[in-house]
Amino acid sequence: MDKIQKIFASCAAADRAALVIFCSCGYPDMDSSEQIIEDAIAAGADIIELGVPFSDPMADGAAIRQASEVALRQGATLKGVLAMAERLSKRHPDTGFILFSYMNVMLNYGLDALCTELRRIGVDGILAVDLPYEERAELADPCRSAGLHLIPLVSPMTSLERAAMIMGEATGFVYSVNICGITGVREKLPPEVAERLAALKERSPVPVAAGFGIADGESAKAIARVADGVVVGSAVINKLLAPGELETRRRDASELVRTLAGSMSRHA
Amino acid sequence: MKTHYGIYGGQYVAETLMPILHELEKEYLAAREDPSFQEEFRSLLKNYVGRESPLYYARRLSEHLGGSRIYLKREDLNHTGAHKINNTIGQALLAKRMGKTRLIAETGAGMHGVATATVAALFGFECEVFMGTTDIDRQAVNVERMQTLGATVRPVSEGSATLKDAMNEALRDWTAWSADTFYVIGTVAGPHPYPLLVKDFQSVIGEEARRQCLEQTGRLPDEVVACVGGGSNAMGIFAGFLEDSDVALTGVEAGGAGIATGKHAASITGGRVGVLHGSKTYLLQDDNGQILETHSVSAGLDYPGVGPEHCFLADSRRARYVTVDDEEAVDAFAMLARFEGIIPALESSHALAYAIRTAPAQSRDRIVVVNLSGRGDKDMDSIRRFRKQQVASAK
Numbered sequence: 001m002d003k004i005q006k007i008f009a010s011c012a013a014a015d016r017a018a019l020v021i022f023c024s025c026g027y028p029d030m031d032s033s034e035q036i037i038e039d040a041i042a043a044g045a046d047i048i049e050l051g052v053p054f055s056d057p058m059a060d061g062a063a064i065r066q067a068s069e070v071a072l073r074q075g076a077t078l079k080g081v082l083a084m085a086e087r088l089s090k091r092h093p094d095t096g097f098i099l100f101s102y103m104n105v106m107l108n109y110g111l112d113a114l115c116t117e118l119r120r121i122g123v124d125g126i127l128a129v130d131l132p133y134e135e136r137a138e139l140a141d142p143c144r145s146a147g148l149h150l151i152p153l154v155s156p157m158t159s160l161e162r163a164a165m166i167m168g169e170a171t172g173f174v175y176s177v178n179i180c181g182i183t184g185v186r187e188k189l190p191p192e193v194a195e196r197l198a199a200l201k202e203r204s205p206v207p208v209a210a211g212f213g214i215a216d217g218e219s220a221k222a223i224a225r226v227a228d229g230v231v232v233g234s235a236v237i238n239k240l241l242a243p244g245e246l247e248t249r250r251r252d253a254s255e256l257v258r259t260l261a262g263s264m265s266r267h268a
Numbered sequence: 269m270k271t272h273y274g275i276y277g278g279q280y281v282a283e284t285l286m287p288i289l290h291e292l293e294k295e296y297l298a299a300r301e302d303p304s305f306q307e308e309f310r311s312l313l314k315n316y317v318g319r320e321s322p323l324y325y326a327r328r329l330s331e332h333l334g335g336s337r338i339y340l341k342r343e344d345l346n347h348t349g350a351h352k353i354n355n356t357i358g359q360a361l362l363a364k365r366m367g368k369t370r371l372i373a374e375t376g377a378g379m380h381g382v383a384t385a386t387v388a389a390l391f392g393f394e395c396e397v398f399m400g401t402t403d404i405d406r407q408a409v410n411v412e413r414m415q416t417l418g419a420t421v422r423p424v425s426e427g428s429a430t431l432k433d434a435m436n437e438a439l440r441d442w443t444a445w446s447a448d449t450f451y452v453i454g455t456v457a458g459p460h461p462y463p464l465l466v467k468d469f470q471s472v473i474g475e476e477a478r479r480q481c482l483e484q485t486g487r488l489p490d491e492v493v494a495c496v497g498g499g500s501n502a503m504g505i506f507a508g509f510l511e512d513s514d515v516a517l518t519g520v521e522a523g524g525a526g527i528a529t530g531k532h533a534a535s536i537t538g539g540r541v542g543v544l545h546g547s548k549t550y551l552l553q554d555d556n557g558q559i560l561e562t563h564s565v566s567a568g569l570d571y572p573g574v575g576p577e578h579c580f581l582a583d584s585r586r587a588r589y590v591t592v593d594d595e596e597a598v599d600a601f602a603m604l605a606r607f608e609g610i611i612p613a614l615e616s617s618h619a620l621a622y623a624i625r626t627a628p629a630q631s632r633d634r635i636v637v638v639n640l641s642g643r644g645d646k647d648m649d650s651i652r653r654f655r656k657q658q659v660a661s662a663k
Contacts, residue, residue, distance in 0.1 A: 054557075054558065055427065055558040055559045056427065056432060056433075056436050056544060056545075056559050057436075058281075058282075058436045058439045058440060058545070059282040059284075059440070059443065060440075061440075065426065069426070072558060077556045078556060078557070079556075102543070103280055103543040104542040104543045104544060104551070104553065104557045104559070105556070105557040105558075106557075107541070107542055107543060107557065108540075108542060108553065108555075108556065108557025109557065129282055130280045130281055130282060130543065130546070131280065132279060132280075132281060132282070132283050132286045133283075133286070134271070134278075134279055134286070135278050135279060135280055152283075153282065153283040153284075154283060155282070155283045155284035156284075157283075157284050157285075157286070157287045157288065157446070158283060158284075158286070158287060159287065162286075162287070166283075177283070177284060180284055180443070180444055180445075180446070180447075181284070181440075181443055181444035182440045182443055182444065
C-alpha cells in the first residue's frame with residue numbers, strides 16, 4: 001500500500017474523511033508559507049496540495065488569484081516550491097503531498113524531469129488543473145514511470161459515463177469539484193452534491209475527495225459524510241488574506257484547519 | 269476528429285469545460301454540413317456585413333515605392349470596420365442553434381467586442397464583453413460603441429490588464445455559466461474546436477482574395493501578408509492559399525519597441541512552446557513559465573500567445589513570421605492615409621509596413637496581397653500618444 005492509499009485507509013478505519021488542504025505556496029512569502037503548511041499539518045491536515053502559483057490562473061477565484069499574484073511578486077518559483085516540499089516531506093513522512101498547478105509551469109520545467117524530482121523528494125502525485133482526460137498522456141506517462149499519482153478532476157458537468165472513464169484510470173484519489181465554476185468559498189453548496197458524490201463513489205475504484213466552495217466546519221462536515229476526502233483551499237487562504245498582523249492571520253488559518261479536521265468524523 | 273496541429277492546439281482546460289467543448293464540436297460539425305446554416309451565414313455576410321470586400325490595387329503607393337504591386341484586401345470596409353464580424357456572425361448562429369441566450373467575449377482593441385455586441389443586438393442575445401482596463405483607456409471609443417449596442421463592458425484590472433487577462437476572466441465566467449452562455453472567442457486561439465471554427469468563418473477572406481486576384485491580374489499573388497496577434501485575419505486569408513505552394517505566406521508579429529528590448533508581442537519570433545488559454549502554442553514567458561507582459565502600440569496584437577495552426581505553419585515553414593516594430597507600423601499607417609486616402613487599423617499597419625519595407629527591392633511584376641484587416645479610426649488617440657512619447661524621448 002502506498003502512502004496515499006494508507007492515508008485514506010486509516011481515515012476510513014476511523015470512520016472519517018481525509019482532510020486535504022490547498023496551500024498557495026509563496027504566499028505571503030516562501031518562508032511564511034512553509035510555516036503555514038507546518039501549522040496545517042499540526043492542526044490535522046492529512047494531505048497537502050502544494051499550489052504552485054501561475055500568472056494566468058484561469059480556473060481560480062479571487063482568493064487564490066490574489067495569493068498567487070503576491071507569491072509571484074515575492075519571487076515564488078516551481079524550483080523553490082520543490083525545495084520546500086523536500087524539507088516538508090522529510091519532516092512529515094506520513095503526510096501526503098500533491099503538487100498542484102497549471103500545465104505551463106510544469107511543461108516549462110520539463111515533465112520527465114519534474115516527475116523524477118517529485119519522486120525523489122517524496123511528493124506523492126500531481127494535479128494539473130488544465131489537463132483534462134483527453135490530454136493526459138503527456139503527463140500520465142512520466143507520472144507512471146516515476147510512480148506518481150496523476151489526480152484527475154471530475155465536475156458537475158461531467159456525465160457519469162465520462163466520470164467512470166476518468167476514474168477508471170485514476171490512481172491515488174479523484175478530485176470531485178462540487179460546483180460549476182472557479183475555486184472559492186460559496187455561501188451554500190448545491191443540494192445535489194451529496195447524491196452526486198454517492199454516485200461517483202459507487203463507480204470509482206479509488207477514493208473520492210470533494211472540493212470547491214467549502215466555507216467552514218459545517219459545510220465540511222456535510223461533505224465529509226459522503227466523500228472519502230474533503231478539500232479546502234480558499235477558506236483558509238481568506239483567513240491569511242485578511243487585514244492584520246501575519247501572526248494573527250496565521251493563527252486564524254490554523255484554527256480553521258483544526259475546526260475542519262474536527263469536522264471530518266462521521267460519528268455523531 | 270483532429271484536435272491538434274502537430275504538437276500544437278488541443279484542449280487544455282479544466283474538466284468543467286470539457287463537456288461543453290464536446291457539445292460545441294458536435295454542433296459545429298453538424299452546422300458545417302447543414303446547408304441551411306451555411307446559407308444563413310453567407311446571406312448575412314452579403315447583406316449585413318456587405319461582402320464581398322474589394323481587393324484594391326494601391327497604385328499610388330506601389331508606384332511611389334517602385335517595386336511590388338501592392339493589393340489591399342479591404343476588410344476595413346466590412347460592417348463594424350474589421351474582419352472580426354465574419355467570425356462573430358458564424359458563432360452567433362452557432363449559439364442560436366445551441367439554444368444559448370447569452371454571449372460573452374474578450375476584447376483587446378475592442379473590434380471583436382464591438383463585433384460581438386453587434387451580433388448580440390442583431391440576434392437578441394444578452395452580451396457581456398471582458399476588457400482589460402489598459403485597453404479600456406486606449407480604446408475608449410470602442411467601449412462606447414459596445415455600450416451603445418447594448419452590451420455590458422466588464423473591466424478586468426488583473427495582471428497586465430490587457431487581452432490575455434480579459435480572456436482569463438471570460439473563461440472563468442464561462443466555466444460557471446456555460447449552460448446558457450456561449451463564449452465567442454475572437455481569434456484562432458483557445459481550446460479546440462475554436463481554432464478550427466474561427467478559421468472556417470474567416471476563410472471567406474482568402475476565398476474571395478484568391479478569386480479576385482485571378483480576376484484582376486490573371487494570376488495568383490506572389491505573397492500574401494497579414495498581421496498576427498492571435499492570428500484570425502491571417503488564418504482567414506492564408507486559408508485561401510495554403511494549397512498554392514508558390515504563394516508565399518507571411519505573418520507579421522508586433523515587434524513593439526524592438527525584439528531586443530523584450531518589449532514586444534511576437535510569440536512565434538520570440539517565444540517558447542507552452543500552454544495558455546486552452547491550447548499549446550508559442551508563448552512569451554519567463555524562465556519559470558510565467559506569462560510575460562507584452563507590448564505593442566496596437567491593442568489588438570498585444571497578446572502573449574498565437575493560434576496553434578500558425579505555430580504549425582511556422583515549424584513546417586509553409587508560412588514565415590516576421591516582425592514590425594511600433595514606429596514602422598505608425599509610419600505605414602500615415603503613409604497609407606496620405607497616398608491612398610485609407611486610414612488603416614494599427615494592427616493592419618504592421619502587415620502593411622512589412623509590404624512597404626520589402627516592396628522597393630522587388631520587381632514591378634511582383635504581386636503582394638496585404639490583408640487590411642480593419643480601419644484605423646479607433647487608433648487616433650493611440651497614434652497621438654505614441655507621437656507625443658516620441659517627441660518627449662527625443663528631447
